[in-house]
Amino acid sequence: MTAAAPSTVTLNGLFARDLAEMAIPWQAEQVPDPRLLVLNEPLAAELGLDPAYLQGADGLLLLTGNLVPGGATPVAQAYAGHQFGWLAPRLGDGRALLLGEITDEEGHLRDIHLKGSGRTPFARGGDGLAAVGPMLREFIVSEAMHAMGIPTTRSLAVVATGRPVLRETMLPGAVLTRVASSHLRVGSFQYARATDDTGLLRRLADHAIDRHFPAAAEAGNPYVALLQAVIGAQASLVARWMLVGFVHGVMNTDNMTISGETIDYGPCAFLDAFDPAAVYSSIDETGRYAYRNQPLVAEWNLTRLAEALLPLFHEEQEQAVALAQDSLATFRRQYSAAWSAGLQAKIGLPGDVDDGVASALVDELLSLLQAGQADHTTFFRSLAEAARGRSARVRSLFTDPAAFDAWAVRWSALGPDADAMDRVNPAYIPRNHLVEEALDAATAGDLDPFMRLLEAVTNPYDERPELERYAAAAPKDFGPYRTFCGT
Ligand code: AMP
Numbered sequence: 316m317t318a319a320a321p322s323t324v325t326l327n328g329l330f331a332r333d334l335a336e337m338a339i340p341w342q343a344e345q346v347p348d349p350r351l352l353v354l355n356e357p358l359a360a361e362l363g364l365d366p367a368y369l370q371g372a373d374g375l376l377l378l379t380g381n382l383v384p385g386g387a388t389p390v391a392q393a394y395a396g397h398q399f400g401w402l403a404p405r406l407g408d409g410r411a412l413l414l415g416e417i418t419d420e421e422g423h424l425r426d427i428h429l430k431g432s433g434r435t436p437f438a439r440g441g442d443g444l445a446a447v448g449p450m451l452r453e454f455i456v457s458e459a460m461h462a463m464g465i466p467t468t469r470s471l472a473v474v475a476t477g478r479p480v481l482r483e484t485m486l487p488g489a490v491l492t493r494v495a496s497s498h499l500r501v502g503s504f505q506y507a508r509a510t511d512d513t514g515l516l517r518r519l520a521d522h523a524i525d526r527h528f529p530a531a532a533e534a535g536n537p538y539v540a541l542l543q544a545v546i547g548a549q550a551s552l553v554a555r556w557m558l559v560g561f562v563h564g565v566m567n568t569d570n571m572t573i574s575g576e577t578i579d580y581g582p583c584a585f586l587d588a589f590d591p592a593a594v595y596s597s598i599d600e601t602g603r604y605a606y607r608n609q610p611l612v613a614e615w616n617l618t619r620l621a622e623a624l625l626p627l628f629h630e631e632q633e634q635a636v637a638l639a640q641d642s643l644a645t646f647r648r649q650y651s652a653a654w655s656a657g658l659q660a661k662i663g664l665p666g667d668v669d670d671g672v673a674s675a676l677v678d679e680l681l682s683l684l685q686a687g688q689a690d691h692t693t694f695f696r697s698l699a700e701a702a703r704g705r706s707a708r709v710r711s712l713f714t715d716p717a718a719f720d721a722w723a724v725r726w727s728a729l730g731p732d733a734d735a736m737d738r739v740n741p742a743y744i745p746r747n748h749l750v751e752e753a754l755d756a757a758t759a760g761d762l763d764p765f766m767r768l769l770e771a772v773t774n775p776y777d778e779r780p781e782l783e784r785y786a787a788a789a790p791k792d793f794g795p796y797r798t799f800c801g802t
């Protein structure tokens with residue numbers, strides 16, 4: 316039985332109502348002994364939720380789906396997905412539920428969603444559960460991304476369930492309460508298209524336009540405008556990932572949102588040494604989702620979105636395909652523009668520097684970083700020190716500083732702005748070795764290292780001397796780093 320509903324929380328059932336064919340009403344599993352591990356108070360405030368209520372007994376039940384506000388209908392969402400290139404026509408939320416949408420303090424609809432809330436009809440062989448470590452990983456990485464201004468789903472809370480979860484060993488179980496501007500994915504459109512019900516596909520597209528790109532409704536062809544808007548959002552998102560050295564790890568089409576928010580932090584990791592071929596996921600044997608492949612994969616996924624939308628573009632298939640191709644052709648240009656502007660900002664170049672000069676400098680820099688295997692985050696942060704005339708730290712990253720020195724002479728001559736660099740190059744990211752250390756401790760019952768790391772990475776640009784350890788590169792004996800799916 317679910318407990319009585321609080322009068323303070325109102326959840327809309329917009330998705331469940333508008334897209335009933337893609338929503339299976341379902342209940343979260345009972346949580347035997349809920350214990351709050353972490354609550355995101357600033358996010359609670361954005362949502363108009365009282366942190367004191369969320370920390371109380373009813374709040375914990377709400378955060379685990381064990382108390383459903385009046386009128387709300389938790390649902391498992393149906394979606395399809397290309398996983399490592401292969402289409403799975405029926406994936407869906409196997410261990411997740413959409414509780415409903417909440418209207419935030421700015422009047423925007425936000426999904427309240429659970430991960431690890433028990434088996435659903437989409438669970439296949441899975442147990443429907445999640446372990447403390449991976450849910451805290453999603454919490455800290457998503458909040459770090461948000462703090463760096465990178466669009467992402469957010470994490471409201473992680474609650475330990477008191478139920479053990481069997482992975483390679485027994486682990487403590489947890490539920491993550493996730494907040495997103497929606498959970499619509501490329502795979503949602505693939506699912507709707509595969510039903511052959513154009514009415515459903517159109518309703519889904521209208522729902523997406525309404526929630527994310529209302530301007531598209533005014534366009535001559537709203538559905539082409541929707542595709543173009545998603546292409547723009549994803550081009551910009553993936554450029555942001557590349558600029559901070561983020562490797563998503565599992566860019567299947569079910570893990571790519573329509574909103575342009577990063578979603579599903581599974582086997583993700585940040586570059587330590589700069590290496591375009593970096594792959595961290597233990598199941599990505601061919602390197603499909605390697606760091607350097609991410610823009611290409613995004614384009615491939617967007618092509619799958621365009622295919623799913625084709626019947627809405629034009630009655631004549633040939634013309635529909637032409638409209639899709641024209642839109643997809645803009646991805647590379649938009650991605651490159653976003654990435655180049657971002658990289659020029661990272662090295663502090665003034666806006667009026669000649670494009671050819673800037674891009675030659677950038678290309679050369681990437682070769683230097685790759686050859687020197689310099690730590691990606693430390694390099695850009697300490698380059699600002701060099702712009703202030705202190706180049707010892709940045710030079711120490713290279714085994715052959717002479718090549719860097721030659722580059723730096725030309726770069727300095729362009730008058731880089733050190734303060735502007737410090738505003739775009741984080742001092743603190745969730746470094747792999749620190750995340751592992753924090754999650755190991757949390758799994759063993761000690762949350763202190765997690766909380767300290769969270770504090771560092773949610774204020775990433777403001778360097779604090781007492782946090783030196785969090786800005787330092789991984790110890791030499793750490794690695795090669797491997798992350799795991801099936802979390
Ligand atoms: P992901 O790789 O986390 O995006 O998940 C891919 C698919 O597997 C989704 O349909 C998930 O809901 C499902 N899934 C992942 N882990 C589990 C689990 N432990 N139990 C049930 N379904 C799962």
Ligand code: MG
Pocket residue numbers: 569570579
């Ligand atoms: Mg997923």
